[in-house]
Amino acid sequence: MIHIIQSDGDVPAGLVEGELRRLGVEQRTIGLHISEALPEISAVRALVVLGGAMGANDDQRHPFLTELKRFIAQAMEREIPCLGICLGGQLLSLATGGELYAGRDGEKGTYSVMLTDQGEGDRLFHGVGQSFISFQWHDDSFSIPPAGTRLAFTGTCHNQAFRVGRRAWGVQFHPELSREIVAKWSSWSAETAARTGEFLAAFQEWEEEYLQVGRRLVENFARIAGLLPSPCRAVSKQS
Template identity: 40%
Template sequence: MRVLVVENYQNTGLGNVGAALAEAKAELDVRRPYLGEELPSDASQHDALVMFGGGQNALADDTHPYFPALLDLIRDFEARDRSVLGICLGSQLLARAFGGTNQVGGATEFGWCGVTLTEAAKSDAVLGAMPVAFPIFQWHDDTFSLPPGAVRLAGSMVAENQAFRLGRAVYAFQFHFEADRAVVNHWSTAFAETVAARWPDWPQRLEAETARNGALADQSGLAIARAWVATI
């Protein structure tokens, strides 16, 4: 199993997704196109694609000129019926790739927040075993409309579209189910200035929120990651 991992920002981390891929003994091909690393021309050499988040928005072709090539690559993976996973910015790029509309701003969530699954999620291969509602880590300002043909799988009070599936195994997740407690602690340090500018009380809240939500969110995130890896 050879999996292409596209990192769109520094210090993102693989978290629960990395753990599930390691359990499956997947070979990871990690590309960092924001640093100028080249993307593959097509999906022929990989069994699956994972795309992580970033501080940029999904329409930022001017500052991230690799986006159009990444959109073509996403569509090629889908056309070959190969599993695709997009998280946060990755989900927004998935929506864009298949005709959804990206909304920049107006949908801010940060910290562990509740998401609720839709009726369609009950029979979904990745989310079908999950509880109807659970806390999971969020960090985003943007959102999107569903692409034509997408199955809506989850929403929240702030962002109606928190997860969707296209076809058999193309999955978009706005929420950061990969972000276990170790990743959240790392982000809280690595992006301390960014966080402090917007949520100055976060260092004081972190310990209590971790105690309240961290263990359940870690369990949920790893379950989702394992279920997605099983689609490859």
């Protein structure tokens, strides 16, 4: 089972949930925004931590963030596969010794993400290609943790993805979105509401590639977590 941690009611699992269902992978969503309790760490096989409108250090307004960072740190100690998305990636960075860059390298809309040399050889990004289309919605960004490896970047945001340990990843971009979620987020402020048509038109233009990348990342993560069989490899016969 993959446990999905949701911190914001307006930031659902979207494509991640749908793709796991299609792949037949059992999942359970924990809604911290509705005061659901985190599971016992011993019961967690794999972990996806979603984004949210709050800041990763906004513990005073959202006390569950303190417990969530501690929970992520425990998952890292146990080498539980983890994928942190946007806020989730920022929390993973903080839980493993990184920093939050508040108000820095923000992006909203459709961007091209480029993989580093390390990213091109990384298991999570297997089959994605050297660059891909992503949807961004963040004002803050993360640093690469001291023991982390930088995997991706955009022209605006230097740190788009990292791996820490063997089986934990933080990404700043959103692989889980749908047109409905993009429209919802656009309504959050007058500034973004005025750009709703722009955001939706760009999403529609690149939707097919965007969805292919999101599905690939979800499938790769499920395989890394041991929840899907590894791809079969041809075995050559010897005389």
